[in-house]
Amino acid sequence: MCGIVGYIGKDQAAPILLDGLSKLEYRGYDSAGLAVSDGTKIQISKCKGRLKVLSELTNGGLSIQGTMGIGHTRWATHGAPSDTNSHPHYNSNETIAVVHNGIIENYSKIKKRLEEKGYAFQSQTDTEVVVQLLDYYYKGDALETIAKVMTKLEGSYALGIMFMDRPNEFYAVRKDSPLIVGVSENGNYIASDVPAILKYTRSVYYIENGEIVTLTRDKVSITNSDLEPIEKELKTVEWDITAAEKGGYEHFMLKEIHEQPKAVRDTIMPRIRDNDIVIDELNMSEEDIKNLKKIYIVACGSAYHTGMTGKYVIEDLARIPVEVDLASEFRYRNPILEKGTLTVIISQSGETADSLAALREAKKQGIKVLGIVNVVGSSIAREADNVMYTWAGPEIAVATTKAYSTQIAALYLLALRFAKVRGTITEERFDSLLQDLCKLPEQIQTILDKNVTQIQYIASKFVAVKDSFFIGRGVDYATALEGSLKLKEISYIHSEAYPAGELKHGPIALIEEDTLVTALLTQESLYKKTISNIVEVQSRGAFVLAVTNEGNEEAEKVSNMTIYIPTTDSHFTTSLAVIPLQLLSYYVSVGKGLDLDKPRNLAKSVTVE
Secondary structure: OOEEEEEEEOOOHHHHHHHHHHOOHHHOOOEEEEEEEOOOOEEEEEEEOOHHHHHHHOOOOOOOOOOEEEEEEEOOOOOOOOOOOOOOEEOOOOOEEEEEEEEEOOHHHHHHHHHHOOOOOOOOOOOHHHHHHHHHHOOOOHHHHHHHHHHHOOEEEEEEEEEOOOOOOEEEEEEEOOOEEEEEOOEEEEEOOHHHOOOOOOEEEEOOOOOEEEEOOOOEEEEOOOOOEOOOOOEEOOOOHHHHOOOOOOOHHHHHHHOHHHHHHHHHHHHEEOOEEOOHHHOOOHHHHHOOOEEEEEEOHHHHHHHHHHHHHHHHHHOOOEEEEEHHHHHHHOOOOOOOEEEEEEEOOOOOHHHHHHHHHHHHOOOEEEEEEOOOOOHHHHHOOEEEEOOOOOOOOOOOOHHHHHHHHHHHHHHHHHHHHHOOOOHHHHHHHHHHHHHHHHHHHHHHHHOHHHHHHHHHOOOOOOEEEEEEOOHHHHHHHHHHHHHHHHHOOEEEEEEHHHHHHOHHHHOOOOOEEEEEEOOHHHHHHHHHHHHHHHOOOOEEEEEEEOOOHHHHHHOOEEEEEOOOOHHHHHHHHHHHHHHHHHHHHHHOOOOOOOOOOOOOOOOOO
């Protein structure tokens, strides 16, 4: 959560900072602020509300002069959204300014100590202790002071720091929160994520934990916490800048829904060679795969739902036991990770705090970790033993769509690779599954081309719905989890997902007249059982929307509305069934007039626990 950006160079800083922050609003958008130095003073402008409020307040940045500055867009943790709690934060005499992404876990202890020494605090944030602590230790040597403060902070942070008496340089440091440094002829940058600076440069350094960066107009210097110089390789970002723009779509979410055929194709096709699956980055020999005893899939939110799908597919095809864990619970239950286990960490950003903690727990126990991530150079990508990139490109909307679809595609590839090597499916079966896998991008496109009008009509009927349920069996239950999450995330409709067979064990008590129930029926062997559950809720007044395979006319007979998806192997149906659910959530939210790219209380990259 929260986004930081910084710039020093030849141009006016404030407009660049505002532009960079506009690309980071998915990380937080309850307040925003800028600190800009003109060489004689640091001027701060900040306010509660969306970034456009700050832009209007500063006339697009033109009212703040200076060629060096730092900026912040906030997702509130400590202290409610307000002008005072907005970043940047000053020390008392306004000579030091700080922006922060992360959480200072021992801030109460530091604050109490500083108050005893006469320091007064203006905000309720944990971040203000950082700037006051810098003030306390600062005797003229910025790097020495920052290194000293780092030893006092517990928690996670990416910091941008300016000192008034250092008008030609500013500083950045990270611990467990993402930070990149961009280099260009017009100046140098810091940011929480690539989209913030993609317009200005593709040359970046990925900053590691404990590293301190000094930026001047024409130089970037990096040291460790002992202030020893570090040489780093300058990386080139391959993303196309247009991938981080709306491209004519009304919302990023709609654009990203329509980008799914390409994203899934880009994830699958490079790993299919000569009618076989080759996952070079897996770095596992056939003997390693044959000796696998168990797989743990660990993730949060939608990535957890992809793990649920992966469990069904991997267990059925490769016959390897799979356990799916919420990352926020994984390490706290003191998991028993035995030899022969593979831990798979799934994260769009590669910076998810709970998932990073789970990764480190697995490695501490000596277990091999595979990261499935979308962002090159992210923390999970760097710390995992091996990384499988999903190649979805930048995903800006807070509610994931294309990253989710590419994560599932990656798990399909793993399942098929493991199944073939372990001999749990025949060559003929493998070839058939591979053919169906390769058809998925085209079939997703077919849904987008043919079903949108129908889904818009269905959505118009449910704008005023108060409660909704998603049900399914087997893989369909995993898909139901994601469909339910999408609806609640962006339309604020209360929604729950249940295995269809669990309805009669309590949830059916909540079904009443006009309750919306979305039933997924893509597993032919389970049609009859799920149809029985549909009849149960219909008899209690529910309005049933069925999502099923082409040709399943029985579903249409017992539902009020039916959406058909193309025929594919039962293991791959999630990739198709989820598309109408994404569109349904999108058009319900549009009908309610909501800001669906930036839903309330949510942030894209959850970098705090």
